[in-house]
Amino acid sequence: MRGGPRRRCLMKYGFEISAAEVKARMNAGEQLFFVNLRHHQDWDLAVMQVRGALRIDDDKVEAHLEEIPRERTVVVYSTCPGDEPSARVARLLQEHGWKDAHSLIGGFEAYCQEGLPVEEIGEGSSVRKIMML
Template identity: 65%
Template sequence: MMDEFGMTADEVKSRMKSGDELFFVNFRHHQDWDLAVMKVRGALRVPDDRLEQHLSEIPRDLPIIVYSTCPGDEPVLRAAQFLHQNGWSDVHFLIGGFNKYCEGGLPVEEVGEGSTSKKLRGL
């Protein structure tokens, strides 16, 4: 079941290079919400306890890539399965999460205005 939904950073990179438009969902644990300073460029940030409240913001006509910064892929696998069960046909989770995405040199952006997070210096 995991292979059906999983996508590697290399696969994401290949799809981006071929011009595919992908939609990213940054699935974050609700207690870690303010710790993020970076995300995938253009990603929708969704707390893990509020996915259902954000369904209208997730397009149905684009490939959806769900990712997180947490270790392990189980939470994003469950989120991808939930979206698939609720009508999204092309939905995946990013294997290895945000770290693997960054290691692949893929585009990121700062979380942006409204965030109470601060960059830690000297660590």
């Protein structure tokens, strides 16, 4: 059976992927490409992201399509409650010809709960130090 039952239960609508599946693919050596989707007014609040992720404003995705590889699995995530923005962008990518684009179920929080690699961005280390004082 093509795709198998494991794949069907992890991707509810054909474009969603769980953090557990992301972890399994990374542990198997697959090179995933992450898109860190943010509302354009939320950048100042961002201190962490998936290691190596491409940061894109949610209203400027189409201007960055050339930066997103077509030959790799693309995982779009956000910190927004619910997964609507990342699901919308995953669908957009599929409509533009990406065959393996997915929205991360649970977003950045779910990714972090799996213990996957992150990196500080921008002024992240300074902001975190100030917040801890």
